[in-house]
Amino acid sequence: MNWKNALERFNLHIGVVDSCHNHARIQFESFQDQRHGISNILRAHGRDMEVSYRTRLTAMLDVTRFLLKQGLSFRGHDESSSSLNRGNFLELLQWYSQRNEEVSKVINQNAPGNNQMISPAIQKDLTHACASEITVSIIEDIGNNVFSLMVDESRDISVKEQMGVVLRYVNKRGQVIERFLAIVHVSDTSSRSLKDAIDALFVKHGLSLSRLRGQGYDGASNMRGEFNGLKSLILQENPYARYIHCFSHQLQLVIVAVAKSNINVSDFFNYVSMIVNTTGASCKRRDQLRQIEHDRIVAMLEGGEISTGSGENQETNLARPGDTRWGSHYLTLVRLLSMWPSVIQVMENICDDSSSFDSRGVAKSLIQKMENYEFVFILHLMKMILGMTHELSLVLQQKDQNIVQAISLIESVKDQFQIFREEGWSTIMDKVNTFCELNEIPVLDMNDNCLIGGRSRRRKQIITNLHYYRVEIFYQVLFLKILHYYIR
Template sequence: MEYSFSSGKHELEVAYRKRLTSILKVIRFLLLQGLPFRGHDESSTSSNRGNFLELLKWYSSECPEVAAVVGMNAPGNNQMIALKIQKQLVNACAVETTNAILDDLGDRWFTLLLDEARDCSVKEQMAVVIRYVNKYGEVIERFMAVVHVTTTTAACLKEAIDSLFAKYGLSVARLRGQGYDGASNMSGEFNGLKSLIMKENPYALYVHCFAHQLQLVVVVVAQANQYVCDFMWIVGSIVNTSASSCKRADKLRQLEHDRKVKLLERGEISSGRGLNQETSLARHGDTRWGSHHSTLCRIEQMWPSVIEVIDIILQEMDSRFSETTTDLLINISCLDPRNSFSRFDAQKLVRLAHFYEDDFSWNERMLVEQELETYIDDVRSDERFEGISDLGALAKKMIETMKNRVFPLVYRMIELALLLPVATATVERVFSAMNIVKTDLRNRIGDEWMNDSLVVYIKKDVFNTVDNELILQRFQNMESRRMQLSRIR
């Protein structure tokens, strides 16, 4: 297809839009799959020019309309396949995905979830997730960004958070919770990130990740008994011995396979998904979830008294929760809808309102007890609230039945309770995704490129709702282009 002045401005623009749209579709596919774009050799004589060029080539071969505007049929100075163009389109995808999240958040309160990990190029990366309750009463946790931090001091992390908040138009004043894994630079009582944020906003209450706390408690309980210590030492020795030699690992695997076959033949065990299947051995760690839990459950039978175990667990749990956090959690538990709201206690819930004085005016704190009494009589007599088993379901049911408007103060309490994070699993999953996007073979990927790729890859459900036109218009406005792209009305 030859381009000339006689082709007309409209025809050129139509071809340009088709070309950009086709390239964007290819980029969408690669981003959603977490695949690399570039190839080792992208020259025209290469047998494999990389995922982006090869997929675009395949797409044009299957679709004549695409073939007419890309490759050899595109102007030599406007093929739109340069690495810079790819990065700009990816950035436009990430920005519009983030904007969709921010639009959903609106001016609501939110909670901050953070964690740090090193990537494969030995860079310290901080993953940032926000938690909020949307207009339907649903608890939403959204990945916002991964930020490279030069040091992991609380001051450096706080500076990175301030910069990120400024970029996205978020305010520390809207924070109503913080959730970290308990590292001293995060949760330190005096100089930790938690404390630095609470100096600006005392209502950004911190909750230590429950999963990590439980794991650390189990570790302490396990170490308190010699039987458990000996067992863990034996397991560790088996792992070290088998993992250091392929032959030993194969021998151990074969012995276990033969034993399981005999048991299956005798009908002593059953097979199926998750039943008596091969698994890998891993070294236990103090903060690796579940590494001690199953062991403790079995070794517990060796202990002279189960009461001893329970006492140690209770002592450890008490020592890991501050008095403020304990009181807060006790008060929140009174909102529990299970067993016809059996834990309801109006006096404790009134105290809950005093935890958030900025969110309940003096008059509202005076009226909240009366509203609570009316609320509990109403929901206990409403069959639509029967069988609700958790606070999240209660919030959604309040929205569905419009009782959030009838009991606005109670719903505000429910919303604040839901904002408190109980685990940092969402942040942990960010690092799992990071290991897919940034591998040993892609260890030179830049921080911005990785972040943009992760935003789209992790938030596929949001990205899939973003219209191509929004992305194209953002891309077009990034800089002056050879071709103009008029808006579709």
């Protein structure tokens, strides 16, 4: 190399501003500068992604917790981008983002395509995570304390047998707490299958059967069976886990048992169900009944027959009775009595206007049945009897109720039944006769003879109306009622 021309050679090697040499020099200087290094750039980008991910996840959890707390569904019928309603989860998330700028920057089109966190699988994962945290909190709250177990099984809409498990315990502040623990799928509802499912659930959550002090189930044989029921299987392992049948549920079973034990009462409730089904067979009939009752109440208010007040004369409709719904029979009878003229008028409208001859025939027979003295008598009798048990049922369902008070209340109701059996005949006769006179229903002479129903005329047995209504219905129903209470 000729060093005389070194400077010229160097300038030629360096070249102009955008030469390869200058590009290499700039890259080398950037490499030496840690602030612009690749690792630092990647690290900074990673921190931004982490912040965005955390914000996005927090928003999804907020929406999930809200829907779970309110018991709302997540999915929508049409969740496409063109849909006007994409379901509760996506719509609530969209509403949330419109009111929170930080959330708006990290969801939907601003989120990476592979990290949207709105898929059904992600929604289920978030739901399961919330459920797991709640379960852990319940188990920690119980700690090493004793607890009681409440179990019931039912078939869901997918025709699968599900067992619901609820724990009852005293927390660290001395409060009695009931917490829903889990729904467990069981292959069948036999006592052994339920016991195996409970054992597996206790193992999963670290609960010990030795700390169980109470069992609460319904009256089914697989639950309360003396030899092979669920409560017996648990008692074999833990004799301190006492079984207590729900008093309010037991009360309802007594009511249903009495209704089915007396043929007259059983027949009466069958007709009551037909009346409720006929008047509520369609929205048109329900609206018609509601409007007729509304007009009748307005006319009575204007005429001064009734007065206004808080909670009085509210718009209502007939309630459907159910054997397993506490107090439903009583509510049905109360409303039927209060809406009697309106129900009769709806039945008459069906007879006059219905295009179906079957509906006309049913309505006509129901009117004849309702305007029968026996129907009115049993209606008032059962209303008065169920009125006594209804108050007891409401008290038994109170959370602060204990077994000593419950037994005392049951004894009090039995005394009321006994008093009503001895002194209530004249009271109910006055109510029935007054009601019949107001609604133009023929009142029977108790000294006249009547033919006992359920027998052919060839084998007829004639007794007086007084014997039939007082002995065959009044005394028999009250005797069965008191007898069932003493047995249970």
